[in-house]
Amino acid sequence: MEWSGRGVVLTTRKYGENDVILEAMTLDHGRHLGLVRGGRSKRHRPVLQPGNELDLTWKARLSEHLGQFQVEPLSLRAGDLMTSSVGLAGLQHLAFLVRLLPERYPYPRLFDALVVVLDHMSAADAAGALIIRFELELLRELGIGLDLSSCAATGIREDLAYVSPKSARAVSREAGRPYHDKLLPLPSFVLEGQRQAGSELTWADVRQGFDLTSYFLNRHLEERGSGDSGTRAQLLGALEKRYRDEFPWNF
Known part of the structure; x- marks a missing residue:
């Protein structure tokens, strides 16, 4: 199994002496974890910081395995x-x-x-x-x-001022005025x-x-x-x- 794509670093945690498990939010595979060999090295440590965007390649023998990431930096915004x-x-x-x-x-x-x-x-x-x-x-x-998109009570699309906590639908200012204290602004x-x-x-x-x-x-x-x-x-x-x-x- 193998795939490549963009991912944003969420967290890392130590695994053994030199490796880390990387948790990333990826474009095509959602939230995904994988092992990075040498992830605690001077080369990888600045790259594997939360918020950085990486080019990721994930490989595993079976899809249900943790697998390993190969990483290359795309946008290193973590420092800022x-x-x-x-x-x-x-x-x-x-x-x-x-x-x-x-x-x-x-x-x-x-x-x-x-x-x-x-x-x-x-x-x-x-x-x-x-x-x-x-x-x-x-x-x-x-x-x-x-x-x-529209008022839950009247169907109008203008002057929406509240949200019903029960239905999660918008309510117009006029329709919601009598229930002001029970609605969310x-x-x-x-x-x-x-x-x-x-x-x-x-x-x-x-x-x-x-x-x-x-x-x-x-x-x-x-x-x-x-x-x-x-x-x-x-x-x-x-x-x-x-x-x-x-x-x-x-x-």
Whole structure:
């Protein structure tokens, strides 16, 4: 068995004296593990850092085996990510989210979204919004995607302001007004699919976006009998500080 393709490093763990087991999110084979011979060497160590994008070749005698990776660097972004509190917390949170997916199943849209997030992690006005979009895509892949196309009560597509926690469907401002306290706020930037994030986004907008995705992710974790890793709280703390420092007028 053999395949080659792109992958983003999630984690590594020591295996023996010189080798490591690499966990990567790949374009065509999803979350995948494999052994890297000499992975703790001076040559491989800087390459096998979380967030780096690699050209991977995986080989094994049988498909169910762990197998071995051969690695070549494509984009070494780990150094920049790890010097930033948002970058470091974001890496840990994204790795936690990806582990909610089954191994060895392709999620090409999610892989592309991961690459976009990592490439924009240093942009204070984009990182939070892009991670929220990543979480929305993850929810869709988990089979619990939000339907934000129209109002669940009236069918209209304009002025959507809430999400029903029961149906995960959007609700218009007028229809949701009597039930305001029971609905989740829907920040408008989430609806603007192609626009990523701009400096006009306030911290309140970003926080509402995370509150929205957190509700459904936490419910999924409870159904699985698992808990929050704590990475979200660390990420929110780092993002809040960045907003305070760089966009105090939008805080």
